[in-house]
Amino acid sequence: MAWDSFKRIRFRKKKEMPGGLWLRCPDCTAMVYRDAVTELLQVCPECNYHFEISLDERIACLLDEESFEEIETGLSSADPLEFVAVKRYADRLVRAREVTGLEDAIRIGYGTIEGHKVVFGATASNFLRGSMGSVVGETFARAVELATRERLPFVFVSGSGGGARMDEGVLSLMQMAKTSAALARMDDAGGLFISILTNPTMGGCMASFAALGDVTLAEPKALLGFAGPTVIKNTIRADLPEGFQRSEFLLARGFLDMIVSRIEQKSTVGQLLDHCRIQAPA
Amino acid sequence: MADELEFEGPILKLQRKIEELQSFAESTEIDLSAQIEELRHRCGELQREVVDRLSPWERIQLARHPQRPRFLDYLSQVFEEPLELCGDYQSGEDPTMFTGFAKLAGRSVLVVGQRKGKNTKDRVLYNFGMSHPEGYRKALQKMRLAAKFGIPVITLIDTPGAYPGLEAEERGQAHAIARNILEMARLKTPIVCVVIGEGGSGGALGIGVGDRVLMFENSYYSVISPEGCSTILWKSGDFTEQAAEILKLTAKDLQGFGIVDEIIEEPLGGAHKSIPESSKLLREALIKHLDELCELDQEVLLEERYQKVRRIGVFYEQGRLIAAGKVVEPATSPELS
Ligand SMILES: [Zn+2]
Numbered sequence: 334m335a336w337d338s339f340k341r342i343r344f345r346k347k348k349e350m351p352g353g354l355w356l357r358c359p360d361c362t363a364m365v366y367r368d369a370v371t372e373l374l375q376v377c378p379e380c381n382y383h384f385e386i387s388l389d390e391r392i393a394c395l396l397d398e399e400s401f402e403e404i405e406t407g408l409s410s411a412d413p414l415e416f417v418a419v420k421r422y423a424d425r426l427v428r429a430r431e432v433t434g435l436e437d438a439i440r441i442g443y444g445t446i447e448g449h450k451v452v453f454g455a456t457a458s459n460f461l462r463g464s465m466g467s468v469v470g471e472t473f474a475r476a477v478e479l480a481t482r483e484r485l486p487f488v489f490v491s492g493s494g495g496g497a498r499m500d501e502g503v504l505s506l507m508q509m510a511k512t513s514a515a516l517a518r519m520d521d522a523g524g525l526f527i528s529i530l531t532n533p534t535m536g537g538c539m540a541s542f543a544a545l546g547d548v549t550l551a552e553p554k555a556l557l558g559f560a561g562p563t564v565i566k567n568t569i570r571a572d573l574p575e576g577f578q579r580s581e582f583l584l585a586r587g588f589l590d591m592i593v594s595r596i597e598q599k600s601t602v603g604q605l606l607d608h609c610r611i612q613a614p615a
Numbered sequence: 616m617a618d619e620l621e622f623e624g625p626i627l628k629l630q631r632k633i634e635e636l637q638s639f640a641e642s643t644e645i646d647l648s649a650q651i652e653e654l655r656h657r658c659g660e661l662q663r664e665v666v667d668r669l670s671p672w673e674r675i676q677l678a679r680h681p682q683r684p685r686f687l688d689y690l691s692q693v694f695e696e697p698l699e700l701c702g703d704y705q706s707g708e709d710p711t712m713f714t715g716f717a718k719l720a721g722r723s724v725l726v727v728g729q730r731k732g733k734n735t736k737d738r739v740l741y742n743f744g745m746s747h748p749e750g751y752r753k754a755l756q757k758m759r760l761a762a763k764f765g766i767p768v769i770t771l772i773d774t775p776g777a778y779p780g781l782e783a784e785e786r787g788q789a790h791a792i793a794r795n796i797l798e799m800a801r802l803k804t805p806i807v808c809v810v811i812g813e814g815g816s817g818g819a820l821g822i823g824v825g826d827r828v829l830m831f832e833n834s835y836y837s838v839i840s841p842e843g844c845s846t847i848l849w850k851s852g853d854f855t856e857q858a859a860e861i862l863k864l865t866a867k868d869l870q871g872f873g874i875v876d877e878i879i880e881e882p883l884g885g886a887h888k889s890i891p892e893s894s895k896l897l898r899e900a901l902i903k904h905l906d907e908l909c910e911l912d913q914e915v916l917l918e919e920r921y922q923k924v925r926r927i928g929v930f931y932e933q934g935r936l937i938a939a940g941k942v943v944e945p946a947t948s949p950e951l952s
Contacts, residue, residue, distance in 0.1 A: 411936055413872075413929035414863045418848040467928030474925065497816075497838050499847070502862045506816060506838040507874055507927040510824050513793060514800035514924045521801065537838070540817045544793035559789035559817070560779030564843075568779050578784060588787050 358382050360554060374595045383532060383552045383595055387433075388440050388457050391490055395529075395599055396444040396453060403442040406475060408468045410437055414502050422500035425461060433460045437468040438493070441476040446488065447603025452480035455490035456538070458531070464495025465538055470508025473542060477515035477526075484611050486525040488602060491543040494556075496536020509541035516545050525609045527602060530557050530580070530589075548605055550593045551580040620676050622665055626884065629658045662883045669833070672859040675841065677833035678812045682887040684894065686713060686728035686771050689811065692894035693901065694719055694726060700760075703752035706786070711741045711774075712750030712822075714757040716766070720902050722909075725761035727754045727822050728771035731812070744813070745778035748791035751821045755795050758802055767805040767905055770822040775840060777818030792821040799824035800924065805908035805916060807901060809879070810834040810866075811886075826920050827904045828874060830866035831893075832881040836874075837864035873939030874927055877904075 355364045360382035370377060374394045375384040386394075392401045416422035430436065438460035444453040454476045456463040465473075473489070480487035497505040516526060528546025530539075532555035540559050551557060558578040566573060576582050580592045593601045619627060633654050640647040669677070677683065690697050694717035701708050713728045730737075731744035758768050777788055799806060799822075806825030814823070814836030830836060844858035845851065869875040879900050886893040908916065926940035936944035 407933040409931045411929050411931055413938065414861065416861055418844075418854075418857070418861060467930040471928050471930060499839055499844060499862075501929070502838050503836055503864060503869060503874060504872055504928055506820060506836075507924065509793075509817065509820055510796055510800065510924040511927060513796040514824070514921055517797045517801040518921065520797075537817060539789040540792040540821075541796055542793070544790045545797055557789075558784050559777065559792070560784065564779045565781060565784065569781055573781065577781070582785075586785055586787070588790055 376595055381553050381594065383554065385458050385492065385532065386595075387459065388435070388455055391455050392444070392453075394595060395488075395490065395602070396446055397448065400445040401442050401453070402444065403440060404476070404479075406441070406472055408437070408472055410466055410468045410501075412500075413467070413504060414500065416500040416502070425500065429460050433457060435460050437472070438463050438465070439469045439472045441472055443485075446599060446606060449486065449603065449606040451486045451488045451606065452476050452483070453488050456493050458492035458494065458533075461498060461500075462495030463491075463493035463534075463538070464498035464505070465493060465508050465512075466498035466501040466505050467508060469498075470505075470511045473508075473512045474515040477512070477519050477524075481515075481519040481522050481524050484522075484524070486527065486606055486609070486611065487519065488527045488529070489542070490529040490531060491534045491538055492531040493538035493543070494533040494535055496538050496540075506537060509537050512542040513545060516542060520547075523612050523614070525606075525611055527605055529598065529602075530555055532556055535559070535561060544588075547609070548590050549588075550591055550598070550601065551583065551589050552598075553580055553592050553594060555580045557583055620673070620680070622669065622673050623884070626658060626662050626665060629654060629661060633658065659883070666883060666885075670856070670860065671835070671862075671865050672841065672856040674833045674865055675835050675859055677881075677885040677887075678831075678835050680885060680887050681733065683812055684886050684890040685731050685733060686773055686811065687730060688890050689771060689894055689897055690717070690726065690728065692891060693898045694724070697726065700757055701753070702756075703749045704756050705749070705752055707747070707749040709747045709750035709753060711744060711746045712753055714753055719769070719898070719905070722905065723764075723766050724905070725757055725766050725768045726771070727757065727768060728811075729774045729822070731773055742778060744774040744815075745776060746774065746818060746821070747778050747780075747783050748786045748788050751777075751788075751791035751795050754822050755798055758799065758804075758806075762802050762804040765804060767807070767909065768802070768825070769901060769905075770806070770808045770825065772808060772810045772814050772819045772823055772836075773812035774815045774818045775813050776815035777821060792817045795821045796824055800920065801917065803913055803917070805905060805911075806920075807904050807908070809897065809901070810836050811897075814864075815840060824920075824924065826908050826916060826923070827876045829877045829879055829900055829904070830869060830875050831879045831886060831897075832866055833885055834866060835859075835864040836866075836869055837862050872927070872929075 358377040361380035363379040375386050412423045438457045441454035528549045530551040583589050697717040699715035730741040732738040732741045807827045808823050808825040810830040841855040841858035845854040866878045882889040882892045929938040934946035
């Protein structure tokens, strides 16, 4: 994929970033020119840090132009535990919907990547930290079942700092089983699952579907793990080594196929889809 | 008594009074049997009342009780001829996770369980019930062995969670748990899972996918520990009781969500009151469920296992409230308008 074709993808200004021509990279702390970051699909030109992006931006940089056909599931979260801690889950949901314009932390649909038709999905890391409750689990499972039925590759981008959504208690935990069981069936049917991990993917999401790709890619420097760094620090009562739980750390320990910059993801996934053709049923 | 729990106070007081009366009767040879019988009766009633009214936090105290029967108690009292199998065949041996063959009422089974230990030395040896990735990989390796020979799997869950440590992360804790969940969902042999004490999040689910999921009456199963929940949501460790309440983590809650198939009653006052009695109840439940599952066609078994996890969840779909795969509220609910 030529570099030039990416220039056409224009991301709208990020609301959460303060205005101005310059912004500070949270990783290398350099002041970088905002337009330069946008040009690189929200990647720091100094250190290759990948800023979090919205689902629209994700779709724009991974799928072929205009190819995304969203599947409207009509699913929305209930509040089965009537969960009230410092804040009410019901209020948190309302607020998250307002802020993101999304119904929940996941979207799925058909699309093409370098001309290959796929079932595509992604979590929205800005909706309750991309956490998985009943709706995320159910939607994911439906996407997997659809891909299995239609013998299409399944490409899913995970970004979930929240892991299993605490507000739905053990129901969230069990979505780990639901999503993984659906992937088991897809695997039995000879399906292909390409799992793309972005910053951050933790807890119940990392310990279920996100870790179960036939091929697993990660963006550079993404935080990926089971337990959160603070929990680990408190357990071992020591500081964590530099780069702990980052993509490069996982790659070195054999848990990733590759680290791929955002700018190269589409062409890399296209190559994988070209290699791994789903076989006709025996 | 160091291990006495607050809510047991009135019961223990009554029990001490009964003991006093008994020794008084013995030493003075006065017949107090009628009074003693009456007190015993009252004590039983009181216990039943207290148990019925236990808060989630109090049940967690029972689930974590130092004298509570642990995996090794059940291994020796429920099963015959246990034969431990070690190693994950990849990189290490995790003593927390037990795996091995045994007999149960004449049938070969694979037993998988989390050891916790009852004294300081054992607690440290078993890492307080927190498994490393090697434990999960060992469990999977042995479950595949069992499936190959048509041997049913029984998992006994008792963990505060998978170990959240540096080396555990380095060696792929998330991957090990994820892989187990996936493979258990399609393992070609019956699986019965029982939460005997603590069902701590992914650490529990990593050996927790099966055809039947049972819980002891005073065990708990949660997405996060009440301590963790309190720290994250209240930024303080002082709200564990409230956290235990709102997380809906008791056996009854899980049965209500359609996650748990059966609750195993405990001896009055908790499983630690009688380990033989608790073991007997567990044994009976396991035999009953295995008898049923072993009758099933493998295809039916696996389809039902899939549907069992597939159904779990509560959400709105086009305005209808769906819980455990059923419409529980039609689309006219006010939430929609
Ligand atoms: Zn930077």
